[in-house]
Amino acid sequence: MRRLTLARILIVGGSGFIGRHIAGRLRDRGHEVNASSRVEIDLARDGEAQLRDKLANFEVVINCAGLVRDVGANSMAAVHADGASNLFRACLAVGVTRLIHVSALGVESQGETIYQRSKAVAEEQLAALDPDGARLDWRILRPSLVVGRGGASTRWLLAAAVLPFLPSFGDDAWRFQPAHVSDLAEVAARIAEGAPSPRRFNVVGPEPMTTDTLLALLREWLGLKPARFFRVPYRLFLLAASIGGRVTTGPLNREVVKLLSRGNVADCSPMTAALGRPPRYIRDALALEPACGADRQAARLFFLPPVLRWSLGLLWVATGFLSFGLYPQEKSYALLAEIGVHGALADFALYGGAAVDLLLGVLLLLRWRPALVGAAQLATMLAFTIIAARLPSDYWLHPFAPLLKNLPIAAAILVMIALES
Incomplete structure (x- = not known):
């Protein structure tokens, strides 16, 4: 893998939560970064020819574009599968040196959800276009739940964490391995510069946990006293998520609930190797950015x-x-x-x-x-x-x-x- 010193880097979906953090990390390291919004590059709208024009003169492309629900023409199939495939072919056509594609842990071609299946199509297309990375040095990052201030999922969890009684979702099978967004941004920056890593690897933290554990931890981060949990039956939670998915634009919907209910854990040793250190425990990563009054206020206002x-x-x-x-x-x-x-x-x-x-x-x-x-x-x-x-x-x-x-x-x-x- 050829190392790049200072590079011209394009981040597709760069105005999103993950894209912004990766852009900040790369700029801090001296790279020239264009963090594009959907207005500039829309994978559901732009064809391969249009993408070729927009990718010209960039050495590295990082694809952070993604959806957790269909929104009109911006469907998960259009963005995750067709749009990502067009992006990969455009990268090959214009001679992009390196591509980092942010996918998701638990992606399966025969998965239960459209989210899993559409993400799997992109991974398969990328591997088929250039199996050994001879023409395009590609990497696929598969994050578990990504935690960090400003993230859509984190905002929802914080809103649940400030309730007088904490909702308990699922059972011990609902185990996932959240990574802090700062670790994801760091590993993406290192790979963009040529740090060695597997073609595909899982971006996870060191600690599997349940939703109960994470909610309690986030409540502690907000500086609130511990609270009791109340059980939310799975069918009721699924119904609420289905309704919420239709009337709100938040991250909670039927697809996400089904994905969480399957469990979402993996070995973190590849993440440790890519970072050059173990990934941070969520508690430790949050401690580096202490909560303030604005965080508590935002959490309390979330549902209002x-x-x-x-x-x-x-x-x-x-x-x-x-x-x-x-x-x-x-x-x-x-x-x-x-x-x-x-x-x-x-x-x-x-x-x-x-x-x-x-x-x-x-x-x-x-x-x-x-x-x-x-x-x-x-x-x-x-x-x-x-x-x-x-x-x-x-x-x-x-x-x-x-x-x-x-x-x-x-x-x-x-x-x-x-x-x-």
């Missing part, structure tokens, strides 16, 4: 954005339906009359306002540009409040505060905008 967005969306939808006739229309017209609005103008104000409320509520439930919809909600509330200033003082002084409630609702919208931006 969809709750806040849905509650505001349903409020606006309900307001729209009520104004369309569920609330007695004569009372609505009487209210408009108190501010001097009558006739056709009253019809327009009532039904136009109801339509706007209904539209904004539906858009929020669909999560269509929540920040923009929230700004529109604030604008309509401001307009309504200015108009309502002409109402008798009873509306402002009523114990149920029908108008003063706009203040906390406006605050909730501002929080929603901040969380969804």
